[in-house]
Amino acid sequence: MKILVLNCGSSSLKYQLIDMEDESVMAKGLVDRIGIPDSLLSHKPTGKDKYEVKADIENHDVAIKMVFDALVDKDHGVIGDLSEIGGVGHRYVNGGALFPQSIITDEAVIKDMETTFAMAPLHNPAHVMGMRACQKLMPGTPMVTVFDTSFHLTMPPKAYTYGIESDVAEKYKIRRYGAHGTSHRYVSKRAYELLGNENAKIVTCHLGNGSSVTAVDAGKCIDTSMGFTPLAGVLMGTRCGDIDASAVTYLIDNGVVKAEDMANYLNKKCGLLGVSGVSSDLREVENAAAEGNELAQKAIDMLYYGVEKYIGAYMVAMGGLDAIVFTAGIGENSIAARKAILESLSFLGVKVDEEANNCRGEERCITAPDSKIKAFLIPTNEELAIARDTLELITK
Ligand code: ADP
Secondary structure, eight states: OOOEEEEEEEOOOEEEEETTTTEEEEEEEEETTTTTTEEEEEEEEEEEEEEEEEEEOOOHHHHHHHHHHHHHHHTTTTSOOGEEEEEEEEEESSSGGSSSSSSOOHHHHHHHHGGGGGGGGHHHHHHHHHHHHHHSSSSSSSSEEEETTTTGGOOOOOHOSSOOOOOHHHHHHOOOOOOHHHHHHHHHHHHHHTTTTTOEEEEEEEEESSSEEEETTEEEEEEEEEETTTTTTSSOOOOOOOOHHHHHHHHHTTTTGGGHHHHHHHHHHHHHHHHHOOOSHHHHHHHHHTTTOHHHHHHHHHHHHHHHHHHHHHHHHHHHHOOOEEEEHHHHOOOHHHHHHTTTGGGGGGHHHHHHHHSOOOOOHHHHHHOSEEEOOOOOOOHEEEEEEHHHHHHH
16 A cells, blocks of 8 residues: 655645555655745655756645645656555644544544644644645545654653643643654664563664654653753754753843744754854764864764763663664764764763764664663654554554
């Protein structure tokens, strides 16, 4: 069966068509600047040339129609007819406590989703726009939604509760939800297979533009670094990570950043970019640091230190640690980041295998055979995880 995976953002849409016979990607692409002049569809059919269309794409209905047209096009298409798509899997950023697992998505489920919009105001409404477009354009094709938050719903209350008044937290549903759950689930599942021990205690480090660290004990998430929104935790590309809320109110009180601009400031102007003043892209920050830029070096040190602290904290939370997993853009590609983070744990008997670690994007163990705690590089694949859930639920 062929499954279309859709990740609809507020002004962009990413897609992959996956043939579940062999889990191969038939085509993938991106529609950018939806609702903004000069939108762009970039479509890459496997084994064929990339195809791009520049046009004003006014909304998600139009964007998805263009994706469908590209998929069945006689030159750059990969299927003869839309009826070949057996199901659509949608990514959903924050389903709150309402959606503990992936779910077949019908009208009633979409209505429930509409109550979660406030939890990810940029993302959740856009995901539903994508579902509505599919309902219109391919009625009858089953849809499944996979939530970034589901994997984290096994956290105990002591890990997800903030120290604010209980009735306020309850009324406004304020708690730690975490993010990147589909990725943490995917790579931890693979780590359990590699370890051959389903009771292992694992810390998964999804380090990319957005980064999060998760404690997985016997397959269940027990804590994670992102919070109510994906702003919390370690230093990220443009997000500040953990910060004292008083620093935020202080900036507002002193007129440095207006209250209404604060979310944008903390999410878009801070992190590696804000600290280094160079870039949100770790490669550029690494280059600047190598040329002697001290702020760039400080930003890198902060990123590593944040990850190291979470690993330490989660080792205590789980009462031990068997393995550490690195994934996503930085985790899969930054040899220096993995080496530095693991070397900080050498007092625990962690021994990096430098030769094994000297690679990018390949699944492997990167610690020496006598290392007390193993570390793995495991490339993430959230689209495949979504496609697998979709297939499983619609064929049940
Ligand atoms: P997103 O969270 O947007 O999906 P990615 O997972 O693609 O982001 O991660 C992007 C990050 O990965 C950027 O900071 C980028 O610099 C970093 N990255 C990619 N390749 C390398 C590399 N070779 N060395 C260091 N960092 C890298």
